[in-house]
Amino acid sequence: MSIFRRLSRTWRNLVHRGQLESDLASELRAYVDLLTMQKVRSGMDAGEAHRAALVESEGVEQVKERVRAVRAGAWVGTVWRDVQFGTRLLAKNPGFTAAAVMMLALGIGANTAVFSVVNAVLLRGLPYSEPNRVVAIYEKRVQEGNLRNMVSPPDFLDLREHSTSFQSMAAALNIPVTWQSEAGAEQVPAGLVSPEFFDVFGVRPVVGSGFVTETGSPQRAVAAVLLTHDFWQQRFGGDPAVIGRALTINSRSLEVVGVLPAGFEYPLGEAELFVSLEFRTRENLDRASHELTVVGRLKPGVRLGVAQAEMDTIMADLERQYPAQNAGHGVNLVMMREVLLGPLRTPLLVLQTAVGFVLLIGCGNLANLLLARTLARERELSVRLAIGASRGRLVRQLLCESVLLAMIGGTAGVAVAHGAVALLRSLAPPDLTAPGMRGVQVDGTALGVCLLLSVLCGLMLGFAPAWRGSGANLATALKEGAVSGGRRGERLRRLLIVSQVALSTVLLTGAGVFLRSFAALRSVDPGFRALGVLTALIDIPGNRYREPAKVVRLTSELIDGLRRLPGVEAVGTTSHLPVSGMDGRTGLAIEGVAPPDPNQPRRAHIRFVSPGYFQAMGLRILQGRPFLDSDRADNEPVMIVNETAAKNYFPQGKALGHRAHRGGVPGPWADVVGVVADVRHWGLDVEPRAEQYYCASQQPSWTVNLVIRANGDPQRLTGALRQQLRQLDPLIPLARVQTMEQVVSRSIASERSILVLLGSFAGLALLLTAGGISGTMAYLLSQRRREIGIRLALGATNRAIVREVVRRAMQLVAAGIGVGLVVSVAMTRVTSAKLFAISLVDPLTYVVIAILLATVAWAANYFPAVYTTRAASYSILREE
Numbered sequence: 001m002s003i004f005r006r007l008s009r010t011w012r013n014l015v016h017r018g019q020l021e022s023d024l025a026s027e028l029r030a031y032v033d034l035l036t037m038q039k040v041r042s043g044m045d046a047g048e049a050h051r052a053a054l055v056e057s058e059g060v061e062q063v064k065e066r067v068r069a070v071r072a073g074a075w076v077g078t079v080w081r082d083v084q085f086g087t088r089l090l091a092k093n094p095g096f097t098a099a100a101v102m103m104l105a106l107g108i109g110a111n112t113a114v115f116s117v118v119n120a121v122l123l124r125g126l127p128y129s130e131p132n133r134v135v136a137i138y139e140k141r142v143q144e145g146n147l148r149n150m151v152s153p154p155d156f157l158d159l160r161e162h163s164t165s166f167q168s169m170a171a172a173l174n175i176p177v178t179w180q181s182e183a184g185a186e187q188v189p190a191g192l193v194s195p196e197f198f199d200v201f202g203v204r205p206v207v208g209s210g211f212v213t214e215t216g217s218p219q220r221a222v223a224a225v226l227l228t229h230d231f232w233q234q235r236f237g238g239d240p241a242v243i244g245r246a247l248t249i250n251s252r253s254l255e256v257v258g259v260l261p262a263g264f265e266y267p268l269g270e271a272e273l274f275v276s277l278e279f280r281t282r283e284n285l286d287r288a289s290h291e292l293t294v295v296g297r298l299k300p301g302v303r304l305g306v307a308q309a310e311m312d313t314i315m316a317d318l319e320r321q322y323p324a325q326n327a328g329h330g331v332n333l334v335m336m337r338e339v340l341l342g343p344l345r346t347p348l349l350v351l352q353t354a355v356g357f358v359l360l361i362g363c364g365n366l367a368n369l370l371l372a373r374t375l376a377r378e379r380e381l382s383v384r385l386a387i388g389a390s391r392g393r394l395v396r397q398l399l400c401e402s403v404l405l406a407m408i409g410g411t412a413g414v415a416v417a418h419g420a421v422a423l424l425r426s427l428a429p430p431d432l433t434a435p436g437m438r439g440v441q442v443d444g445t446a447l448g449v450c451l452l453l454s455v456l457c458g459l460m461l462g463f464a465p466a467w468r469g470s471g472a473n474l475a476t477a478l479k480e481g482a483v484s485g486g487r488r489g490e491r492l493r494r495l496l497i498v499s500q501v502a503l504s505t506v507l508l509t510g511a512g513v514f515l516r517s518f519a520a521l522r523s524v525d526p527g528f529r530a531l532g533v534l535t536a537l538i539d540i541p542g543n544r545y546r547e548p549a550k551v552v553r554l555t556s557e558l559i560d561g562l563r564r565l566p567g568v569e570a571v572g573t574t575s576h577l578p579v580s581g582m583d584g585r586t587g588l589a590i591e592g593v594a595p596p597d598p599n600q601p602r603r604a605h606i607r608f609v610s611p612g613y614f615q616a617m618g619l620r621i622l623q624g625r626p627f628l629d630s631d632r633a634d635n636e637p638v639m640i641v642n643e644t645a646a647k648n649y650f651p652q653g654k655a656l657g658h659r660a661h662r663g664g665v666p667g668p669w670a671d672v673v674g675v676v677a678d679v680r681h682w683g684l685d686v687e688p689r690a691e692q693y694y695c696a697s698q699q700p701s702w703t704v705n706l707v708i709r710a711n712g713d714p715q716r717l718t719g720a721l722r723q724q725l726r727q728l729d730p731l732i733p734l735a736r737v738q739t740m741e742q743v744v745s746r747s748i749a750s751e752r753s754i755l756v757l758l759g760s761f762a763g764l765a766l767l768l769t770a771g772g773i774s775g776t777m778a779y780l781l782s783q784r785r786r787e788i789g790i791r792l793a794l795g796a797t798n799r800a801i802v803r804e805v806v807r808r809a810m811q812l813v814a815a816g817i818g819v820g821l822v823v824s825v826a827m828t829r830v831t832s833a834k835l836f837a838i839s840l841v842d843p844l845t846y847v848v849i850a851i852l853l854a855t856v857a858w859a860a861n862y863f864p865a866v867y868t869t870r871a872a873s874y875s876i877l878r879e880e
Contacts, residue, residue, distance in 0.1 A: 032057055086401035090408075096373075097405070099775075100366050103768065104409025107359035108453050109416025110761070114355045116421055116446040118348050120436035122341055127263060127435050129202025130297075135304065136339045137169070137294040137311070140332040144603060147332050150290040152325075153279060155318060159294070159331070162314045165307035169296040170197035171277060174269045176539050178733055180248035181235075187539060187735035188231075190249075191271035194279075198226075198260075200297045201267070207232075208243040208258030211276045224276050225254040229262040231272040249275065251541045251731070265435045267340055268293055287325040288586065295336065308333045327601070340435060347754050353827075354510070354761040357503045359453070361765050363460050364500040365772030370402060371492055372779045374465035395466040402462030403455060410454030417442045417450065427753045493780070497773065497809075498816040504762075504769040505820020505853060506827060511762035512845040514755045517838045521748060527679035527688065528578055529618030532569075533740035534714035535577055536721060538704040538732060551700040552633065554728060559610060561724045562708060565717060569709045572613025575701035576605075578681045579747040587663020588641075588649060588692055602649050602663060604641070604690040605681065608701035614676060616707040617740075624656050624674030627695045637661075637670035637698055643678045645690035662692070670694065683747055707740075714739055766856060774860040777809065781868035788869055802865040809861040810854070817850050 035053035040046055057063060090097040125131050137159065139149040151159075151171070160169040173192040178185055191197075195211035204210065211224055225247055227236075236242045246253045254275065298307055311331040319326045421440055428437060442450075538558075545551050555573055562571045576582050588604040611627040613619075622643060631638050639660060646655035650672075659669035678688035710717055722734050745752075781788070788801060825841055838845075 028057070028063060082397045082400035083404055085397070086404045089401060090405065096369070097408075100369075100405055101409045101412055103362045103366060104406055104454075104457060105412035105416050106764065107355075107362040108406075108410045108413035108450060108457065110355040110420055110764075111352075111359050111453055112413060112417035112442065112446050112450040113420030113424060114348075114352050115449050116417065116442055117424055117437070117440050118352055119445055120440045121344055122348060124436060126267075126337055126340065127265060128267075128336075131337060132335070133167075133298040133300075134200060134336040135166075135296050135298060135307070136334045136336050137296055138332040138334065139290060140330045141328055142330065143328050148334070151292045151294045152287050152290045153292060154287045155315075155326070155329075156292050156294050157279065158318055159311065159314055162317075163296075163307075163310060165299060165302045165310050166296040167299045168196045168199045169294065170194045170200050171292040171294050172197055172268055173277065173292055174271065176537065176735060177249050177273075177275065178251070178539060178541060178731070179273075180251070180731060185731045185733040187537070187733040188272050189270045191266060191268065191274045192277045193274050194277045197274075197295070200295050201264075202297075203260060203264050205258030206261045207240055208256070210258055212257075223252070223254050223278065224257040225249060226274040227256060227259045228264070228266075228272050228274075229260055232259045249273075251543050263439075265438065267336065267435060287322055290585075304333055304335065347750070350510075350754070351757055351761075354507055354758055357507050358761050358765050358768065359457070361500050361503050361768045361772070363457050364496045364503070365768055365775070366405075367461050367463075367465070368493055368496045368500075368772060368776040369779060370461055370465045371496070372776060374398065398466040399459065399462040402465065403458030406454045406458030406461060409457070410450055413454070414442065414447065414450060417446065424757075427756060493776070494812055497776070497812045498819065500769050500772055501813050501816025501853065501857065502820035502823065504765045505817050505849065506824050507758075507762040507765045508849045508853065509821065509824035509846060510827065511755070511758045512849050513838060513842055514751075514758055516842060516845055518748075518751055518755050520838060521684050521751060524680065524684045526579065526684060526744065527619065527677055528740075530740035530744050532709055532711070532714055533616065533618075534706075534708045534710065534717055534721070535736070535738055535740055535743060536706045536734050537736040538706065538725065538734065540702045540704060540732065542702050544731075545702065548700045549633070551702060552697055555610065555696065555700070555704055557728055558706075558724060559612065561727075562706075562717075562721065563612075565720050567711045568717070569711065570612050570616040571709075572616040572707045573610040573696055573701075573704045574613050574617075574707060575608040575696075575703055575705070576681070577705040577707075577743060578617070578679050579683060579744055580705075581747075583681065588645065588690065589661055589663040590649060591659040591669050593649075593651060593658075602690070604645050604649070604692040606662065607691060607693045608696045608699055609693050610696040613707060616709045618709070619679065620677040622675045622677055624672070626674060626676075627693075627697075629697075631695045631697055633698050635698070637668050638673045638695055639670040640674040640676055640693040641672060642676050642688065642691040642693075644688050645692060646675045648690060660692070684744075766853070769853075770856045770860045773809070773813075773857055774864055777805075777861050778864035778868070781805070781864055785868060785871065792869070798866075798869045801869050802862065805865040806858065806861045810858060813854060813857040813861075817853055821846055821850065 032050070032053045035056060036046070036049045039049035039052055044052065126134070128134060137151065138147065139151050139155065140147045141149060153171070156169075156171045160166075163169065171194045175190055175192050176187045177190040179188045180186075193211075198204070198210055205226065206229070210226065227242070232238060232242065242256050243258065245256050247256060248254075260274075298304070308331070311333060315326075315329060315331045319329060421442055425437075425440060540551055540554065545554065559571045559573065562568060576584060583605055585603055585605045588602040590602070609627065611629050611631065614621060614626045623646075624640070627638065627640065641650075641655050641660075647653040649655075650658055655672045655675050658672050660672060661667050661670050676691075676693065679691070680686060680688055681691070682689070706721070708714060708717060708721070718737050721737070725732060725734055791801060792798070824846070
């Protein structure tokens with residue numbers, strides 16, 4: 001039979017089912033009447049002839065069933081009847097149905113939400129044209145263990161000029177800019193990018209045009225600005241007339257040349273507008289200043305290895321030409337996908353695994369309950385088998401019931417997924433710049449996964465009950481008072497309970513290890529006192545404050561004004577705030593002391609701080625003195641180094657009395673007047689590195705981070721701080737006003753987010769496990785009330801029965817905990833990179849989790865057992 005003919009018959013059988021049933025009944029009546037007439041003619045009584053005809057036709061209803069079974073599309077009607085029957089069963093047990101739907105909704109919804117994030121961030125391609133050709137270009141210094149360093153402007157120009165593997169190459173630098181609008185001065189995050197930047201990512205403005213370059217000067221861009229779509233909509237109401245308009249940015253007039261598309265996500269950080277990056281003549285560029293992020297687009301057909309080999313050759317030539325600045329420098333090409341998504345892969349997969357475990361635990365709970373219900377229905381199923389139902393027919397019916405339940409739970413899970421996605425977005429660290437994260441939503445793919453999970457859960461839930469219920473022993477099950485179960489049902493229940501406990505153990509152990517790691521991280525001494533400190537960022541425009549003396553005068557007047565405020569203990573400034581993610585590094589030259597290895601020059605992170613900074617931040621001066629107000633530009637230069645720099649770079653670890661200065665930067669020697677305690681500038685989980693501090697009164701920085709230590713709540717000083725700056729220069733905005741505690745909190749936001757989510761899933765798993773064990777135990781014991789009542793009547797005590805029940809259950813719990821701990825050891829190795837100061841196998845965590853689970857499981861078994869034995873002692877004997 002052709003497929004079209006079968007489909008046609010299926011359609012007719014489904015749509016015209018009533019007519020077909022009527023025709024079948026008429027035909028069977030006619031056949032029975034014909035047989036009856038034949039038997040009457042042969043001399044039989046009319047009544048007996050009719051009964052004989054029915055017997056000979058093998059039963060009208062049985063024949064109807066056989067005919068229906070061979071019709072095309074007959075399975076659809078069978079399934080529909082099973083759905084109707086399952087719906088009635090669920091409606092008769094509203095308490096069980098509500099609990100099951102809630103359990104499935106939480107599991108399926110959480111999995112759908114986390115999958116939405118994984119799909120948007122990891123599985124989809126980057127939202128750029130041909131993203132597999134986009135490469136990040138880093139400088140590498142193998143001897144120093146730094147493989148992803150920034151690139152200097154001259155090196156970038158040389159690489160771009162001599163490379164033949166790249167279709168385009170661009171540089172970028174993230175900076176805050178001051179936008180002078182009609183409402184006043186405002187600091188806006190911006191990207192300083194070379195004209196080819198948007199060509200690298202295949203992005204074209206939706207309004208206006210991109211950056212252009214001056215004729216005959218490919219490395220110099222015309223001063224212009226591009227707006228992001230959000231900035232255009234929020235600040236200019238989406239007015240296309242903004243093109244050609246002049247914006248005052250950093251006291252310069254820049255022309256708006258275009259608006260970027262709404263879907264563009266800046267891959268290198270946060271930016272609301274983009275300013276063209278201008279290079280001066282190559283001779284005036286500093287080859288020792290490494291500040292640029294460089295990206296490139298490979299030419300079609302060029303492999304990464306070929307481009308890497310070419311860049312190695314170019315960099316080797318530069319090393320020979322500029323040995324003082326480029327000695328030991330190489331190039332490291334990394335696919336942009338790995339740069340953006342590599343750090344997120346492990347955390348997201350851990351979360352996906354965690355919610356998967358939650359769903360499996362929930363399914364195990366329901367499977368156990370459904371198995372118990374099926375065993376209670378064993379007599380009903382046996383009757384069906386006895387009157388002719390096949391085992392396959394019963395399996396289909398039971399699976400249909402479980403899939404129906406899972407589909408209802410999945411439908412409710414869609415609403416849970418929407419709420420969970422919003423929660424995940426709110427918990428994401430604020431500096432998370434992964435493309436796709438902002439646009440995470442429950443889309444069609446996620447809904448498809450939700451549907452698939454619902455079907456799979458239904459099949460998982462129904463497998464054990466269907467396998468057990470369809471294999472009922474007729475001789476045993478049909479006996480009055482037969483006890484449901486048997487060894488097969490008991491083995492299934494044991495396996496499900498052990499699996500639930502094992503999965504919960506894995507989740508709780510993972511959350512416990514992360515909690516211990518986070519607690520250890522929070523207890524680390526950062527080297528400064530964050531409590532009571534207010535910080536703020538001031539970006540001093542260089543075109544209006546060209547002379548260093550003007551910068552020193554502005555900051556000094558601001559500091560003096562703030563010191564006079566009531567409640568202020570100390571005020572200082574720094575070019576780089578600790579644990580803020582901002583940093584700078586250069587060489588350190590020591591007078592009369594040569595580097596121990598020419599291939600491993602001294603490197604120290606540079607800070608420009610004012611007198612009062614060390615007191616305001618609570619940094620300890622270990623030797624010598626801090627900077628003083630008398631350390632002015634007309635005095636001898638002075639500097640301070642941290643403990644690590646003194647220990648690693650100075651003879652016998654003693655820095656006082658030596659003179660030093662920034663390596664590679666010409667200038668006078670500075671006297672080392674102090675040694676300050678180490679600060680964990682790069683995060684609480686990163687060991688301190690060498691640092692060199694210069695007095696901002698002698699070598700000012702145009703990027704100023706104010707640090708104010710105050711009595712009580714430091715945020716109350718925000719208004720006075722703004723007023724002080726407005727009086728000095730109303731065109732300089734105040735940005736990033738926050739307490740130092742908030743800065744530290746942001747630095748560990750990623751670890752906190754993982755801990756909160758993993759802890760939430762682990763807590764949910766614990767509740768599901770406890771509820772599942774308790775519910776299963778209560779249901780099974782309710783089926784044994786008659787047996788327990790008889791045992792009590794024969795002399796058994798309540799305590800003995802409870803002890804026996806709990807002992808058997810706790811044996812399964814112990815097995816589950818053991819399996820879970822073994823799996824936890826293996827899985828912890830995957831997440832070891834996210835742990836701090838905690839071993840892969842943390843005995844304390846494992847012991848605490850084992851005790852916690854055992855206690856919860858004991859309670860989940862003990863109380864149902866006590867309740868059932870008490871009820872049995874009163875009701876069963878009275879019924880008898």
